[in-house]
Each structure stands twice: as structure tokens, then as C-alpha cells.
């Protein structure tokens with residue numbers, strides 16, 4: 205890809221840095237220098253972006269021309285202003301999160317904040333009797349680790365996770381160092397505003413989960429939980445064992461097996477070893493508590 209635009213004000217240091225950090229053939233920004241126009245390709249970070257997955261966004265930021273804005277699967281990133289992305293992307297890294305991988309441990313320092321794309325991450329608490337319970341779920345719609353960003357604001361020594369966070373569906377994500385994000389938040393009002401909106405959604409999700417765990421039956425919770433997961437992963441066949449599902453729902457495995465069998469008899473889901481398939485979304489909605497809609 206080649207873009208032609210004026211280099212006026214485009215930091216020489218930044219161009220050098222971007223060139224240095226280039227690692228593979230994908231681009232956030234295509235830029236270069238040739239008699240006042242930009243023709244040479246420069247890749248600041250490795251972002252695989254298919255040719256038809258970006259649009260030109262005219263404008264300037266700090267005297268620099270804004271690059272074409274990439275479209276991310278992650279909705280937080282795709283909602284940001286090009287000027288915010290321009291500052292963040294050179295510090296972001298694309299990673300693959302394996303299924304069941306722990307990314308945060310309670311009381312341990314949080315080093316990176318994650319922006320899931322195809323992965324889904326569960327935040328988990330352990331009950332006194334040893335059972336575990338998913339208290340929040342985050343996929344491509346938001347960010348994992350937001351509360352730790354603000355713990356850092358309150359006390360730089362408190363950048364520790366409150367709970368376990370574990371990948372429930374493996375897949376891609378982008379990550380950024382928590383301190384880099386914090387530094388950017390201090391000077392970027394739009395980024396701050398966007399993060400506040402996502403914190404608000406996170407609190408709403410926690411509140412709804414409290415209601416769900418307290419008042420809804422296991423069958424209703426299981427159905428809603430599956431619908432949440434199908435929505436976030438955008439798949440209709442998920443690699444999940446009954447053991448994992450029982451653990452995240454805080455129920456004993458035999459109870460989960462009984463409910464899954466009943467839902468299969470009603471032709472809403474199907475399961476084979478290690479996978480659970482959605483057969484009829486509308487019918488599964490009927491048996492859910494609708495908490496996935498909040």
C-alpha cells in the first residue's frame with residue numbers, strides 16, 4: 205500500500221522509531237519520503253490488516269497527518285479517535301491467548317492490559333467451599349484489566365489484579381503495558397472518556413451477575429452464559445468441556461451434565477467430547493434468564 209501525503213511536521217524520530225520497530229508485512233500506517241510526498245512504506249507495529257479493512261481518515265494530530273484508521277475486531281479500539289490510536293499503536297502487541305491461560309492472578313502485579321479480538325476472558329472468584337465462579341466475561345466488546353489501570357492512578361504500588369482472569373475461549377488479542385496506557389490517559393481526554401464508558405459497562409455487568417447468581421436457576425444461568433459466549437466469540441461451536449463450564453458457573457459437574465442433557469433433548473444445543481454446539485438460538489433464549497441481554 206502506498207499513501208501520498210505531506211510529511212510536514214511528521215516527527216523524524218517517530219519515523220525512525222517506526223522503521224526500527226517494523227517486524228512483518230502488515231501496516232497501520234504506510235508512509236515514506238520522496239520530494240515532499242510519502243511513498244516509502246513504514247510499518248510502526250505489526251498489525252495484519254487486509255487491504256480492504258481500512259479507510260482513509262483525513263485530519264492532523266500534533267502537526268502530523270493522521271494515518272488510515274485500521275478496523276479492529278475489538279470494539280474499544282475501533283471506537284477510538286485516529287489521534288488516540290496513533291499514540292497507542294506503536295506500543296501495542298498482538299498476542300494469541302491459549303485456552304485456560306491465566307493472564308491475571310489476584311494480588312499479583314498487572315503488567316499488561318488486554319484488548320480481546322477473537323478470545324474471550326473470564327474473571328473468576330473462588331468461594332469459601334472451593335468452588336469457582338465467573339463474575340465477569342470480556343471479549344471483543346471491551347478491555348481486560350481496566351480496574352487495575354485506575355488502581356495505578358490511586359496508588360502506583362497498587363497495580364494488582366483483584367481476581368483471577370483466565371482465557372475461556374482461546375484466540376487473538378492486543379496488549380499494551382499498563383503504565384504506557386496510564387501515561388496516555390493523562391493527556392488524552394477522549395481516551396479517558398472511552399475508558400470511563402467501558403468501566404461503567406463493566407460495573408453494570410458485575411451488578412447483573414450478582415442478580416443472576418442470586419435469583420436465577422442454574423438452567424437459566426447456563427443458557428444465558430452460553431448465549432453470552434456465543435455472542436462474544438461469534439461462533440456456534442465452542443471448545444468447552446463440561447468440567448470447564450461447571451467450574452465457571454460454580455456448580456457441581458453432575459448438575460451441569462444433567463442440565464446440558466435436558467437442553468440437548470429440547471434440541472437447543474448439542475455436544476460432543478470437548479465441544480458444545482448451538483442448535484437453536486431462539487429456543488435457548490426461552491430457557492435463559494435474559495441476563496445476557498443486559
Ligand SMILES: [Zn+2]
Pocket residue numbers: 415416417420424425428493494495
Ligand atoms: Zn440471570
